[in-house]
Amino acid sequence: MCGIVGLFLKNKALEPELGSLMAKMLGTMCDRGPDSAGFAIYGSGNREHVKLTLRAASADTDFAALAKKVEAAIGAPVTVETHATHAVFKLPTASEDKARQAIEGSSCGVKVVGAGTRMELYKEVGRPDAVAKRFDLAHMAGSHAIAHTRMATESAVTTDGAHPFSTGRDQCLVHNGSLSNHNGLRRQLERKGLHFETENDTEVAAGYLTWRMSEGASLGEALQKSLTDLDGFYTFVVGTENGFGVLRDPIACKPAVMAETDDYVAFGSEYRALAGLPGIDKAKVWEPEPATVYFWEHH
Amino acid sequence: MPVVDLEVTSLRDFNQMLHGLGDGTNETYFRVINPRGRHAIAAGIDAAVTVEIDGNAGYYCAGMNKQATVIINGSAGVGVAENMMSGSVRVKGDASASAGAAGCGGLLVIDGNASGRCGISARGIEIVVKGSVGHMSAFMAQAGTLVVLGDAGEALGDSIYEARLFVRGEVKSLGSDCIEKPISDGHKDKLGKLLEEAGMGGEVDLSEFRRFGSGRTLYHFHMDNLGAY
Incomplete structure (x- = not known):
């Protein structure tokens, strides 16, 4: 189990409140992942x-x-x-x-x-609400952000093993689930010249996307390819300079709920994370389909 | 008519109070406000009462329900009405994965769509979904009925035992050992009664449904079926 939250603002007037909204969302996901937390925020x-x-x-x-x-x-x-x-x-x-x-x-x-x-990336071991407080997430501003609460399964509880993982300039990845072929894939990617800091499965997924993109794929194409090359359970949320993307494995083992209003698109592992957002009662709330790449971007 | 505000009353206290209701209780209707996606709301009731929840519920809402009527004026998270024994649960919005999982009895009605694994391992529950259901619905379903007025996702009825499946729209694919079966007048009668019970009597033409069930080839080990196990 792990928790993911993400918020992509469509209404610029909400940008000063991004950090405080995210801090509340992250706090509700503490019991999905009390080991460590991290977030990437896209400011000016x-x-x-x-x-x-x-x-x-x-x-x-x-x-x-x-x-x-x-x-x-x-x-x-x-x-x-x-x-x-x-x-x-x-x-x-x-x-x-x-x-x-x-x-x-x-x-x-x-x-x-x-x-x-624009990306700033913070992560640390400890309870997610304490981590958010330590970095003063509540007072950060920006256009979008993604965050993660970790319950470690595949590798040790360390700051290096916390999410998000950077996948390139202005790009990062958070993951709920566990990959079963990460050791083999890590060896393949190391032969292609990539370097890994941890034994963590998500770092391999991040490295995989980085490698695909270095071969010329767009982020969307790289995610699409990951459906065939990554084995295991995953809900991925990726942050980019202009927006964020979502991908669930083909059997949608890990939960995901999304909400959209005229003001924002929000992601939560559970609806609880979205319950405090402004106008949520009138929002369109739905679950992303398995094996489908979603993107929301500012153009 | 007690109104329970879950921002004020703790969910544990509310559920504990529901569990304490006996037969012949004078309090028969509860309205829940501010559910805000909390888990296990109104789970484990064993009394003929009605609980109406205004808003979206989290995981396992009305799980293990016996006798009670639970109405969710919103959407429900994973495992709504899981392991229901009797009574009824109605979701006015959408339901997340594993709706009605392992249910032994009672009626679950979902006005919106249900996500993957709807009716997984059903053991006698009756489920009516007005919208569509996701992948692997009725997986290993043993008994009971799943009626879908919309479409069904991939691998419907995979490894199914004796549950009955009726789908009005398209079926993306059938799972292992799930086959289409002829639909008799007797089936249509039962289907009509169930839809009436679900409050959708006369809304749709019964001849538009197709019936699916077990091919009964996976019941016992057979070397030729190795690939399907």
Whole structure:
């Protein structure tokens, strides 16, 4: 069991409330996954700048000092926003490679866990409501977000094993279920040059999508292909720069409920997660079909 | 007429109170407000009372029901009326997966659509779905009836025993050992009575239904059937 929630806003006026709505949704899914939690939120951004989400082993890490080192290395200003063990560095897109080298070279145990124009990615072990509070999700704004509460089955309870998993720039994946062919698939993907941090099955699914897209597939095509190559139970929700997608395995083993109004499209593992959304009583509520790729995007 | 607000009264207290109702109780009608998708609302009742739920219910609503009438003015989560023994449950909206699972008796009516595995392992329950049902409905159903006014998804009646299935719309595919069977006047009479009981008498032409049931080839192990087990 795990819990997934997602919210894609159609009404821009709701954007300042995205974080508070998501925090409530995530909180209701605590008992589906009390081990760890994480979320990806798509806030403001522009093509000239990249947002790097950094994760440190402890909250004592001096992100400001690290930012100074990065500024010196790239010769451009870096904006820093710190949330407990995580920080988002915003810097010129052209300097990304140099910035990554400076961060890796600083040997302060900080990892770049997400990159993109708009995506910020936070995850941690602990009860989901406590994790959301720690990162102050309730005060974050954005156009859409996805979040996950984990009850670990396939690998250890660690921050690395928490969801979401980044699948590429501005892209991430959360998963409810368990894959049965992840060890074989991991070996195949490693032979193709991919690197995995954990024994986690979802990381393999994320790596699989990354590999498919590196071969030229769109995210929709990659998800479609995963129906034949991934064996097991899954409800996937993927976040992209402009929206989010949903895919359930062909026997729809894991639950999924969606709600749509003029203001938003929302996803929940259970209806309980959606019950507090504004206008839910008038929303169209339905279950996504098995083996069908769904997408909602801003154009 | 007690109104139970689940934002005020704890669900556990409400269910406990329902379980304490005996035969001849004077309180025979309860209205539940603010269900907000909570699980196991009105599960385990054994009394001839009516519970009407205003809003969407979560998992296992009215599970194990005996005698009671439970009406959901909204949609229901996974396993509505699972293991029902008698009485009736009506869902005015849609039902999630495994509606009426393993039910032994009683009547489940779903005005909207039901998701996958509707009537899985049914053991005597009667289910009427006004809309369509999802994949693997009536999987391993042993006894009882499933009536679908709309369409049925993939693998209908997979590994079915002796339950009767009636579908008015299209059937995407039949599961292992589920076959179409002729529909007699006797079947139509029973179907008509069941639809009347479900409040849909005269709404549809009975000749539009097709009947499905067990081919009875999987009852005992047979080497030639290995692929189908």
